[in-house]
Amino acid sequence: MSEKIYLDNGATTRPAPEVIKAMTNALEEFGNPSSLHSTGRAAAKLLKESRKTIANRLGCSPEEIIFTSGGTEANNLAIKGIAQLAAKQDKNHIITSAIEHAAVLNTCKELEKKGFKLTVIPVDKEGIINPEDIRAAITEKTCLVSIMHANNEIGTIQPIEEIATICKEKSIKFHTDAVQSFTKQPIDLKNINLLSISSHNFHGPKGVGALYVKAGTQLAHQIVGGAQERKLRAGTENIPGIVGFAKAVTLITDEDIKQMQSLRDNLIDSLLKIPHTTLNGSREKRLCNNVNISFHFVEGEALLMHCDLKGLQVSTASACSSLELKASHVLLALGMKEEFAHTTLRFTLSKYTTKEEIKKTISIVKDVVEKLRKISPLKEGVEFKGDDFCHH
Numbered sequence: 001m002s003e004k005i006y007l008d009n010g011a012t013t014r015p016a017p018e019v020i021k022a023m024t025n026a027l028e029e030f031g032n033p034s035s036l037h038s039t040g041r042a043a044a045k046l047l048k049e050s051r052k053t054i055a056n057r058l059g060c061s062p063e064e065i066i067f068t069s070g071g072t073e074a075n076n077l078a079i080k081g082i083a084q085l086a087a088k089q090d091k092n093h094i095i096t097s098a099i100e101h102a103a104v105l106n107t108c109k110e111l112e113k114k115g116f117k118l119t120v121i122p123v124d125k126e127g128i129i130n131p132e133d134i135r136a137a138i139t140e141k142t143c144l145v146s147i148m149h150a151n152n153e154i155g156t157i158q159p160i161e162e163i164a165t166i167c168k169e170k171s172i173k174f175h176t177d178a179v180q181s182f183t184k185q186p187i188d189l190k191n192i193n194l195l196s197i198s199s200h201n202f203h204g205p206k207g208v209g210a211l212y213v214k215a216g217t218q219l220a221h222q223i224v225g226g227a228q229e230r231k232l233r234a235g236t237e238n239i240p241g242i243v244g245f246a247k248a249v250t251l252i253t254d255e256d257i258k259q260m261q262s263l264r265d266n267l268i269d270s271l272l273k274i275p276h277t278t279l280n281g282s283r284e285k286r287l288c289n290n291v292n293i294s295f296h297f298v299e300g301e302a303l304l305m306h307c308d309l310k311g312l313q314v315s316t317a318s319a320c321s322s323l324e325l326k327a328s329h330v331l332l333a334l335g336m337k338e339e340f341a342h343t344t345l346r347f348t349l350s351k352y353t354t355k356e357e358i359k360k361t362i363s364i365v366k367d368v369v370e371k372l373r374k375i376s377p378l379k380e381g382v383e384f385k386g387d388d389f390c391h392h
Contacts, residue, residue: 147160
């Protein structure tokens with residue numbers, strides 16, 4: 001088999017060679033950064049430099065960066081950290097959206113079981129939130145609004161600047177999950193209190209992420225122990241991982257973004273030429289590397305496995321939910337019927353994706369869709385109407 005085409009970069013990316021080299025070198029500095037001797041100070045220097053590099057890319061001060069084990073922990077720290085303090089002031093209402101990552105939705109639902117009130121804001125057919133729906137949902141008990149910057153499945157970019165402004169006007173903390181968008185989409189921190197990012201989504205290592213905590217924002221810590229990370233996240237810092245994280249944020253350029261956008265558009269245009277296909281999410285307000293398409297009358301998992309046999313690796317939904325053979329909650333939130341939600345593939349590109357790989361991808365998908373439709377128990381021969389794709 002020829003070399004595999006990896007288009008599941010929304011799940012994880014391969015570490016950049018520069019990242020691997022930086023991490024390997026960092027392993028030599030084995031000291032504990034909390035130790036006062038020279039070996040510890042050498043590790044602490046790497047920690048300080050890495051924090052500054054990430055802060056510079058994000059546009060904040062180094063002191064506002066709290067290192068975590070990834071996006072999930074960062075989301076938990078943000079949401080629970082705000083909620084637990086707010087509960088002491090009799091504020092127990094949280095607002096989020098119907099298309100959030102499981103790390104946000106399930107954290108909010110866990111708090112709901114403990115007595116918090118939860119409002120889940122719907123999205124339109126393109127997966128976009130109306131900021132005025134947020135404004136209308138706010139009550140005197142609201143303590144937190146958590147809305148993702150860009151969706152991990154359909155790539156839609158949310159109007160978080162407008163939502164953050166509304167929250168600022170109402171003196172409510174605003175958190176955004178920017179795991180998919182960081183380094184790919186500009187982020188204005190002006191009215192954002194908390195923001196989650198993760199290294200492995202842009203060619204850094206797994207197991208390391210960060211939470212931006214705006215100066216003056218108070219949180220209840222979730223991991224009890226020492227005084228690391230401003231006493232918000234106890235535990236000896238993962239120096240090689242953090243160094244790799246910092247190196248990764250320096251590698252993606254504006255040219256990389258433009259290249260991914262160009263390849264994304266080519267892939268969308270070409271796959272939509274296949275009969276009975278639908279692009280999910282907004283065409284315009286979309287991440288530079290995301291393509292999510294439903295191939296009607298073909299079962300998504302079968303399509304994925306046949307593509308894999310031909311050397312093309314993609315996904316049917318978020319990697320964090322792919323072990324559950326349920327229709328994507330994101331696609332259902334768009335109003336899609338469950339049977340059509342199961343016909344969907346997500347293609348996510350990286351800075352290393354090539355024109356030749358996209359060309360081969362188009363050929364493989366066309367071939368597999370054609371073959372599977374010939375044996376599909378679903379009725380391809382019937383006339384397909386756009387309205388049939390959604391609930392009424």
